[in-house]
Amino acid sequence: MKAKPRILLTNDDGVDAPGLAVLVEIARQLSDDVWVVAPAANQSGTGHRFTLGYEIALxxxxxxVFALDGTPADCVVAGVTHVLKDRKPDIVLSGVNRGQNLGDIMHCSGTAAGAREGALHGAVGIALSQAMDYDHGRDEIDWACASRYGADVVAAIVDAFSGEDTYFNVNFPIADPADVTGIRVVPHQRFAHSPFELYPSDNAGKHFVTILQTPKPLDESADFHILHEDNAITVTPLLLQQTDMDFVRRLGGRLPFERPEGR
Known part of the structure; x- marks a missing residue:
């Protein structure tokens, strides 16, 4: 990794979230050129949504350190094209998210979107999440793993990166740092079906969209199993080019077509 890279930080939990403070400390181990543009309020689950057609305040x-009343994707755009317009960031770090971002869940992750948008602007985009046990409440989370290994993981990814059309999703396990078994580069878990469902609240006629249980079976080589069962830090490289090229090649780039008679 080059000396003193310019690093832009964002998240989806909001500018005042404790995970962002952890990320600042991670980034400062790598550079003294660290900038923050993060949502003014919680934007969890917003995915790659932009605030289009509405004014937003910076x-x-x-x-x-800047707060934007927008999404993580908005924040990266603001950081790259406005706050740091004199020189774009070399690295965009998004997180550290409160809770794991695994498998197909990352499709709705604002944390992942921050890293993805950074990569789309030419930076090395890395999303970082600290796993937690949701059965024990959202206030009980130990940031020790992310704090201890975050800078090492980021540096290792940046050193391995050679300009691929890729961004990265990192998860730190629920474990004492001394019990972490290593850093594993793994695919993300493709669930048998979407894990989200509608769940009735205690208020008549009202509901939540939530995850009640993890779809099974799980792939023992994928991020979900490796993180929770092996106590390893998982790194999943994800492609910006999402076209299914095998499908394109199989059909020769064409689908059968018959022009309607008379046209």
Missing amino acids: EERGER
Whole structure:
């Protein structure tokens, strides 16, 4: 990794989230050119949504720290094209998310979207998440694994990156740092079906969209199993080019077509 890269940070939990403070400390181990543009409020689950057609406010919260009343994708755009327009960031880090982002769940992840948008602008985009046990409440989370290994993982990814059309999704296990078994480069879990479903609330006629249980079976070589069962840090490289090229090649780039008579 080159000396003193310019690093832009964002997240989806909001500018005041404790995971962002962890990410700042991670980034400062790698460079002193660290900038933050993060949502003013929680934007979890927004995916890669942009705030289009509406005015959004950018507020300077401190030295090199900005809050935007928009999504993580909005924040990266603001950081790359406005706050850092004199020189674009070399690395965009998104997180550290409160809870794991695994398998197909990453499709709706604002954390992943921040890294993806950074990669689309030419930076090395890396999303980082600290796993937690949701059965014990959202306030109980130990950031020790992310704090201890975050800078090492980012540096290793940047050193391995050679300009591929790729961004990265990283998850830290629920484990004492001394019990982490290593860093594994793994595919993301493709679930048998979407894990999301509609769940009735205690208020008549009202519902939540939520994940009640993880679809089974699970692939023992994929991120979900490796993180939870092997206590390993998982790194999943994801492609920006999403075209199914095998399908394109199989059909020779064409589908059968008959022109309607008389036309």
